[in-house]
Amino acid sequence: MNNDKLKFVVDSRCFDGRCVTTMSDGIHGDYHHETLEELRDREKNPYLIAVSGNTVRKMIRIHLQSLCGPFSEITEERYFDYMDVLPPIRHTRNFFFLGEPYHADIYRFCFRAGGRYFTGLRSVTTPRKELERQMDNHYRNITFKGDILKEKPMVISDHARHASIIIVPYLFLDINGEKKFICNLMRGTDESSGRDVRLETAKILRSLRRHHFLYFSGYEGNDDMDKFLGEVIKKEKAHPAGKRQLPPISREPGVRVFYRNGQGNRRAVLLPDLRQGAVPAPVVRPERHQKGKS
DSSP states (O other), X not given: OOOTTOEEEEESSOOOXXXXXEETTSSSOTTTOOOHHHHHHHHTOTTEEEEOHHHHHHHHHHHHHHHOOOOEEEXXXXXXXXXXXXXXXXXXXXXXXXXXXXXXXXXXXXXXXXXXXXXXXEETTOOHHHHHHHHHHHHHHHHOOOOEEEOOOEEEEETTTTEXXXXXXXXXXXXXXXXXXXXXXXXXXXXXXXXXXXXXXXXXXXXXXXXXXXXXXXXXXXXXXXXXXXXXXXXXXXXXXXXXXXXXXXXXXXXXXXXXXXXXXXXEEEEOOTTTSOOOOOOOOOEEOOTXXX
16 A cells, blocks of 8 residues: 655755654654754754655665776686675676675676676676676776877967967877877977976876776875775765765766865866767866865
């Protein structure tokens, strides 16, 4: 029997697949018979909200999708440890699911390709053709080596300042042989003035190669996207004020991912879709946080 009044109380800032409580009458909690305001006071969390069943199902679906991140490489020993710890599910010659759920229908998925071993979280109900497509795409991505191209320099003159800027576009050839823009090296006409920008461009190109031409980071200390996002989540959980409102973290290309460090600086990483689209990829630099701006 459907209950149109049923509500689910969740944290509006960070949904991790769990609800604080339910409200069968839409007003009072089912366990302590508290109103939403009373629950906020007891939990010391003003961000709790009551949502409908349709909304919470959508939130759960998005959360489960977010768990299925990129595959990561593991050792051969770890691969067979996963296989032996419990009887595997959907075991084939080249892949299997660990015999224990991670969350709901999300299980650890392991596969091998080209003599290398990989793992990631996936729905155990994912069709075999879709799994094979993801495995093939991942292996093709991590073994891809693009050719870096440097286009003919362009000179832009600033007559008011009696100065000129030299712009050198950098591109690479994608897996289909098409040119994809990376960044522009910009310097003055004085050869010595371009040393810093050349070093910055070199860092970008090294990062791009290191990540198989999928993305680059402007920070060598946070060059790995998975480690970077892991640090963001760790900082958010460890903050003395508790969970904070963070900008949405997205692995989609072309999205800037921000976080603030202890000094109030705002950091950014650009994840351009360099293979599928022509999203410009400018050099990403630290941005000083200004009061009144998020």
